[in-house]
Amino acid sequence: MALAACLAASLSVRSPDATAQWIVNDPAAIVTAITEHIREAARWIETAKHYAETVQHYAQTTKHFLQQVEFWKEQLVKLKGLKLELFKSEYEFKRIAEDFGVAETCQGATGGSLDIKSILSALASDLSGDIVSQQKEVCVAIVKAKNLKYNMTVDYFDFVKKSTADLVEVHTTRLDKVTQSLADLNSVLTDTQR
Secondary structure, eight states: OOOHHHHHHHHHSOOOOOOSSOOOHHHHHHHHHHHHHHHHHHHHHOOOOOOHHHHHHHHHHHHHHHHHHHHHHHHHHHHHTTGGGGOOOOOOOOOOOOTTTHHHSSSOOOOOOOOHHHHHHSSSSSSOOHHHHHHHHEEEEEEHHHHHHHHHHHHHHHHHHHHHHHHHHHHHHHHHHHHOOOOGGHHHOOOOHO
């Protein structure tokens, strides 16, 4: 009971408020904290620069892509206006025989062969020979040369017809790619740059 009386007496007495006698100042910790804040600020500045460069890169890429879109829109207009039908022939030309028309043009002449030796020998006149037969040989050579020229022209028209079909196919494929998706513009650009 004596203990309880002492305890009760000590609780009834009030003690004064506690105050620090010295200001706690740790210069090393303050310098370390300031240094760490400066480092953190430098990292944030570098991060901001990196993001700014990334945004600039994407802006340039977008600008380039939009320029490509405009370019291909212009090309699409040009491709739609391309008149590949101009190369189509209204007539069908067929090859003719090497001696076609010789009998009608050179009266009494035979077909003979069309090689360089026979042509040169026909053109080099033999003054002591038969002039009429030499004239017929020259006539045959001229008709055969015209027939050869005609056949080569027919071959050329066939080649142009096939090439036009190939161009129309490429033209149609590219138009389909460009009109289906703008993302396909890069593939068309790559194809044209090859």
